[in-house]
Amino acid sequence: MHIIKLNATDSTNSYLRALSTRNTLADYTIVTAKHQTNGRGQRGTNWESESDKNLMFSIFKNVSFLDFQDNFFISMVTSLALIKTLQQFLIPKLSIKWPNDILSENKKVCGILIENTVKQNAFGGTIIGIGLNVNQTQFNGLPNASSLQLITGTHLNTDELLLNIVSNLRFYFKLLKTNQKTLLKETYEGYLFRKNKPSTFKSLDGNLFTGYIQGVTNSGNIQILLEDEIIAEFELKEITLLY
Structure with missing residues (x-):
């Protein structure tokens, strides 16, 4: 695992993607930043985050073993790795708001942006961007957002969170690589926000x-x-x- 730590960048996903065009990246190469000037979310939205209070990182994963039509399993694996990590830090009432927003007590604490590299309808690598609200306590104009500190009342260490997330990503990607798709899908669906409601x-x-x-x-x-x-x-x- 190779970690590149930046004080600031426009987007960790963009930084890692540019790096991948110049170098062959090792599995689980990570870029973290204390501040993003142009963080990106799903549907072309921006990801707003106070400087040096949250965990913002992107990780490169080789997914050449995965069939192109099963691309959503990357999102499932990432969501489940985050859920498991937050459970380890005693974050309550966790759910996944489709496709991959992580909620605690119906408040968004984490967003995921996945950008795949596809050549001739086959996967190469994927860049997984994760923005986790950790120690930020004010979210102006975002009534559905929260953070781990707001939920627990405790200041959390972002480096410790990062290592736990990567460990859990390894665990779930191993399940995916050994074709445990039914288990992954059923587990993911069990956490779906508002399922059967x-x-x-x-x-x-x-x-x-x-x-x-x-x-x-x-x-x-x-x-x-x-x-x-x-x-x-x-x-x-x-x-x-x-x-």
Whole structure:
């Protein structure tokens, strides 16, 4: 495991991606930063974080063993590694808001951004960006955000958290490499936020509808039971799960 520690960068994902174009990266090469000037989240959003209070890092993983159509297992593995880490630090009431936001007590504490390298419909590597709210205590304009310190009342060591996350990533990627896909998928689905509860979704055209989350497909589509007893599948960009 090789760790590159930066005081500041625009985005750890961007830094690691640029590094990968110039060098052959070892598995679990990590870039961390105390401050990101242009952190990125899902759906093109920005990731806001106070300097030197949170854990922001990106990690390179060789996933050439994985079939392209099973790409969402990278997200499952990462989500489960984070859940297991936070359980080890006694963070309560953890869940995964599809596709991979990590919640505690229905508040977002962690976001994940995964960027894959694909050549001729085959995987090379993946860059997993993780932003974990650790010791930040104010989130202006973000009513659904929280941090580990707000939840526990304790100041936590980000280096210790990082080492635990990487250890758990190794554990779950080993399960994936040994084809334990059914176990991973069932475990992931067991943590899904609002699974089997009436939930409100917003479509691309702004329409709201109600349904019950049933699970996900191997490719990451969410499966929702609608009012007419039909289970429909939706891609990430097609709908938004509202709180």
